[in-house]
Amino acid sequence: MAEMEDRWLSVDEIGKYLGVSSDTVYRWIDKHAMPAHRMGRLWKFKKDEVDEWVKAGGAADRNKKGSDE
Template identity: 30%
Template sequence: MKDKVLTLKQVAEYLQLAEKTAYRLAAEKKLPGFKVGGSWRFKRHDLEEWIEQQKQQGRK
């Protein structure tokens, strides 16, 4: 599998956030994720692109 899919818990660890914060950001569509059977999932590639976008916005 080329593009790894992460759980909410894994994303929280990856971004060094509390799980509640990661959940809130996903629910507010501020994190690029999708639901599978009611559980949030995230593609690592999408998260990496999101991080780069956040870095670019911080430079403006």
């Protein structure tokens, strides 16, 4: 059963887990180096990697003011 807890999550699943849209997940992958792994055309996530990224402030909008992006 432990291996099912550590399974790869889809964009929709990780978005639901974090309470954000899939568009936000794709933006975080592109602009904020969200930990994601490309498998063919799909992005997959490990929940523990995403948890660490969030705790480290990975999703924080650090460049809101004065951003050229």
